[in-house]
Amino acid sequence: MIKDYAVGIDIGGTSTKFGIVDRKGNILEQGRIRTDIHENAEDFIEELYDNLSLLIAKHGGNEKFKGIGVGAPNGNYYTGTIEYAPNLKWKGIIPMANLIEKKFGIPAKLTNDANAAAMGEMMYGVAKGMKHFITITLGTGVGSGIVIDGKIVVGHDGFAGELGHVTVRPGGRLHKGTGMRGSLESYASATGVRETAIEFLTDQPDAPSLLRNYSIDELTSETVFKCAEQGDAIANHIFEFTGEILGEALANFVMFSSPEAIILFGGLTKAGDLILKPTVQAMEANLIQIFKNKVKILYSDLKEADAAILGASALVWEAEH
Incomplete structure (x- = not known):
């Protein structure tokens, strides 16, 4: 089956934005949850799943999705971890891409939030x-x-x-x-x-x-x-x-x-x-x-909310560009 969609997730200190993105860079749907109310990453992922899985199901379920891209502060592209992010409550090293992949059953990639924005610009924006x-x-x-x-x-x-x-x-x-x-x-x-x-x-x-x-x-x-x-x-x-x-x-x-x-x-x-x-x-x-x-x-x-989601989703398509 052709995998038509990617998920873009932008984890910020206060809130996390997410969206369903097609290959042309159209954000078909988006939502947000609070980041700062979750004392640990596992609770955060539970709430993310409760909200995002509904959108994934609406667009044909997991088999229609090529992957999930995540932009996060202090995100490490190589390891998929968030490491010692000063503006997040979760301390130390969080294996975020791994946790998301396990929970959703869709391949996940992660990078630094600003690098994600640069990717969004390169694929869809003024760059x-x-x-x-x-x-x-x-x-x-x-x-x-x-x-x-x-x-x-x-x-x-x-x-x-x-x-x-x-x-x-x-x-x-x-x-x-x-x-x-x-x-x-x-x-x-x-x-x-x-x-x-x-x-x-x-x-x-x-x-x-x-x-x-x-x-x-x-x-x-x-x-x-x-x-x-x-x-x-x-x-x-x-x-x-x-x-x-x-x-x-x-x-x-x-x-x-x-x-x-x-x-x-x-x-x-x-x-x-x-x-x-x-x-x-x-x-x-x-x-x-x-x-x-x-x-x-x-x-x-790019609209500010869109750029973060688009940039994160661009991680999923980068191998094709």
Whole structure:
């Protein structure tokens, strides 16, 4: 029987999205469950099975499915394990692909969530036809997928390409998840933007700002964006500061792998030019001549929820491409 479908699962710190995907990259159905309410992986898989098995049955049952692809934080492509993920409750090494395969009776493959997003871009998104590009996800954290010669870079142990954890400000801001100081993720993520807002408001107690109308708990990257849109000076400065740090880091990444494009993705990209302009400026200013004005910075055109599911499902079809 022809296996027409794949399942794509995106495991996030708060919620897990899943969908049924056909060979053309159409998501026929999707759903989500909470990740953070499950103290152990086994309970999580039980709830996933209760929800997802219904969709699988609806589309002809197991024999119509080629496989299940999973994108997860700290996912190891080689072993199918999630290893020491700082934003998941389940500690240590979780043999996730194995557990899913056993429960569903369908072959399962797993990779890092950001690598899954890069695969989605390469198969279905703006990177279609590109052999050299980098995807950067600007969400709660900063994820990245590096593609060289049409292949995702995974390194000797399955964990290559953690650009969010490179040090951009030695001795700088503490990253609570890793204990490192001054990493890109602690500045250029939605969490980083919130931290910057708190710092700027504290350092300039007399400067008026619309941001002061929000309690500390209400301060998010979205509230900063709303205030920046209304012309708030501090809010605009926050995006300039964030874009500058991101651009400097991107310049380093360009000089390392000479990509055709860098594709930005995730919640922070909703800020549009507020973050893009300072990012491009800082990137170009920090490139040596041979790399200047060669690399496009693009926004992903895949819907955020879709990209994660599509990318994970692309793992199932990759051998055919």
